[in-house]
Amino acid sequence: MKRKVPDVVLERYRLKELPENSARAVEAMLAADPELQARLDALEISDDEIHRQYRNRITLHDKPAPSPRTMLRFAVAAFVVAAASIVLILALPRTLTSPAGDVSTERAKGLVGSRPSLSIYRRTAAGSERLADGDLVHAGDLLRVGYASGGRPFGLILSIDGRGAVTMHLPPAGDRAVALEPGRNILLDAAYELDDAPRIERFYFVTGNDAFAAGPVMQAARRVAGERGGTLPPALSLPAGLDQVTFAIQKEERK
Numbered sequence: 001m002k003r004k005v006p007d008v009v010l011e012r013y014r015l016k017e018l019p020e021n022s023a024r025a026v027e028a029m030l031a032a033d034p035e036l037q038a039r040l041d042a043l044e045i046s047d048d049e050i051h052r053q054y055r056n057r058i059t060l061h062d063k064p065a066p067s068p069r070t071m072l073r074f075a076v077a078a079f080v081v082a083a084a085s086i087v088l089i090l091a092l093p094r095t096l097t098s099p100a101g102d103v104s105t106e107r108a109k110g111l112v113g114s115r116p117s118l119s120i121y122r123r124t125a126a127g128s129e130r131l132a133d134g135d136l137v138h139a140g141d142l143l144r145v146g147y148a149s150g151g152r153p154f155g156l157i158l159s160i161d162g163r164g165a166v167t168m169h170l171p172p173a174g175d176r177a178v179a180l181e182p183g184r185n186i187l188l189d190a191a192y193e194l195d196d197a198p199r200i201e202r203f204y205f206v207t208g209n210d211a212f213a214a215g216p217v218m219q220a221a222r223r224v225a226g227e228r229g230g231t232l233p234p235a236l237s238l239p240a241g242l243d244q245v246t247f248a249i250q251k252e253e254r255k
Helices: 007-014 020-032 034-053 068-090 103-109 215-226
Strands: 117-124 127-130 142-148 154-160 166-170 200-208 242-251
Touching: 007 020, 007 034, 020 034, 034 117, 034 127, 117 200, 117 242, 142 154, 142 166, 154 215, 166 215, 200 215
Parallel strands: none
Antiparallel strands: 117 127, 117 142, 154 166, 154 200, 200 242
């Protein structure tokens, strides 16, 4: 039976305010429940939109004052967090409490944050929706790109469209990979409007353990863009020490 996790618990997890055992229980449930992960992503997107709408709000001791919604959440948190934490600890998979060195324990820990990932969101009339790899999109769609660092400290994000144009999304300017923010899903500041380039557009998230130059990565992208033959490869030929994950969307002409 699937346990209901309150939004206030997800919010405290997102802000790294849960006790360690409860946070690990939430991580295990997120890894096993796509609907729960979607709820967490929606909270992050919603908070980001509120922040942009109220960017000039007052500050307290040189720190932004909490938004009205955040204040309401924490007003009710005092009544529910203790009970919710107990429920989450009881829901913790047995593998997470196995003796040190147990193979099942290491496998359970590796479910969350073990690999970098990309996410793409599309703005709709009802808010934002998370796209799946290979989803259909249209010219004029407004997208936001997000990433999870998976523990890698440096990275960059670029895309190649159906005409072979290479666009750098992270960093928006500069010639080196940037320090990645830790967390499950970090949204880039700028939205990205799709043009009418046809066919597949593929995003590449390239990461490394050390700061690296963007030039060789861009050269690899331009090389395959010029040789694409109507398709885009699932991977770039990169210098040693760099890893990559990809995310593709398919353009569909509006009728």
